[in-house]
Amino acid sequence: DGGITQSPKYLFRKEGQNVTLSCEQNLNHDAMYWYRQDPGQGLRLIYYSQIVNDFQKGDIAEGYSVSREKKESFPLTVTSAQKNPTAFYLCASSILRQGRSGNTIYFGEGSWLTVV
Amino acid sequence: GENVEQHPSTLSVQEGDSAVIKCTYSDSASNYFPWYKQELGKRPQLIIDIRSNVGEKKDQRIAVTLNKTAKHFSLHITETQPEDSAVYFCAAIARQLTFGSGTQLTVLP
Numbered sequence: 001d002g003g004i005t006q007s008p009k010y011l012f013r014k015e016g017q018n019v020t021l022s023c024e025q026n027l028n029h030d031a032m033y034w035y036r037q038d039p040g041q042g043l044r045l046i047y048y049s050q051i052v053n054d055f056q057k058g059d060i061a062e063g064y065s066v067s068r069e070k071k072e073s074f075p076l077t078v079t080s081a082q083k084n085p086t087a088f089y090l091c092a093s094s095i096l097r098q099g100r101s102g103n104t105i106y107f108g109e110g111s112w113l114t115v116v
Numbered sequence: 117g118e119n120v121e122q123h124p125s126t127l128s129v130q131e132g133d134s135a136v137i138k139c140t141y142s143d144s145a146s147n148y149f150p151w152y153k154q155e156l157g158k159r160p161q162l163i164i165d166i167r168s169n170v171g172e173k174k175d176q177r178i179a180v181t182l183n184k185t186a187k188h189f190s191l192h193i194t195e196t197q198p199e200d201s202a203v204y205f206c207a208a209i210a211r212q213l214t215f216g217s218g219t220q221l222t223v224l225p
Contacts, residue, residue, distance in 0.1 A: 033213075042205060042217040043160070058212070090159060104150060105213055107159040 003027040004108035006091050012116045013078065013085060021076045021111045023091035032074035033092040033105065036060060043090065049074055078113060086115050118143040120208050122216025129196050130224050137219045139206035140188040146208040149182060149189045154203045154218075163204075164191070196223045 004025045013019045025032065031050045035043040045058030049068040063082025068074055074093075078085045091108040119142040129135050141149075147168040152160035166173045166180045166189065173180050177196075182189040189208075193200055201223045206216040 043215045045212065045214075048212065088157075103148070104162055104165065106162070109159050 004091060004093055004106060006089075006108035006111050008111060009109065010112045010114075012114050014116060016080045018077055018079050019113065021078070021089055021091070021113070023074045023076065023108060025072050025074075025091075025093045025108075027093060027095075027106070028071070029093035029095050029106075030071070031094045032068070033094075034058075034064070034066065034074070034076045035090040035092065037088040037090060037110075039088075046076065046089075084115075085113055088112055118146060118208055118210045118212075118214040120206060120214045120216045122206050122219060124219060125217065126220045126222070128222045128224060131196060131198060133196055135191075135193045135196055135200070135221055135223075137191045137204055137206070137221070138188060139190070139208075139216050140186075141208040141214075142187065143208070143210035144184075144187065145210040146187075148209040149180070150207050150213075151178075151180060151191050152205045152207065152215075154205065156202075160205060193221075196221075198223050198225055 007022045033048040034046040037043050044060050046064050047066040049055035052071050055066050055068050065077045089111045092105045094103045094105045122139045150165035151163050153163045154160040164175050164178050164180050166182050177194045179192040203218045203220050205218050207213050
């Protein structure tokens with residue numbers, strides 16, 4: 001887990017503003033993921049990427065965008081189209097893509113986003 | 117897609133008692149079942165996992181069982197301690213990792 005770094009830990013967004021959450025991993029993992037967690041709720045998948053320059057929508061991709069220009073980096077942009085973005089955002093990575101051989105997912109420490 | 121249901125949503129036990137959390141999954145292609153513990157405001161931490169070719173796995177006070185036929189798996193914590201209090205999530209992987217909704221475990225001293 002220590003090899004996944006998210007920043008910032010706390011972020012405030014104004015109405016109509018785009019914000020970007022950073023996620024960097026030095027574990028040489030192939031796959032990276034973004035999850036959203038609302039208070040008292042489970043984890044919902046926003047986007048995932050199994051290889052550089054490729055990514056797939058998860059269950060709640062609307063209002064979010066990602067890029068995967070480097071293997072170690074998977075930033076998440078919360079756009080103004082996301083009407084209720086206040087949540088805890090978790091980045092994660094795994095050594096192989098899911099579904100191929102079921103590998104452990106490790107999480108970053110998370111970023112708290114609040115709309116002000 | 118995969119659907120993972122987790123029960124109960126809250127569980128309170130006396131210190132020293134056992135706790136059991138149960139999950140069911142829908143996709144028979146799921147082959148990996150991790151369990152995560154999440155303390156308030158922190159990231160989920162993997163505590164134990166099991167693969168589809170194994171029926172049971174134990175690590176000290178924690179054990180997980182898997183019934184592929186019935187498509188359910190369970191987490192067992194014995195001799196619970198106050199520091200076991202947290203939210204526990206089950207998950208299953210078919211095409212992608214799907215989480216259960218979580219169980220808030222409270223261990224009463």
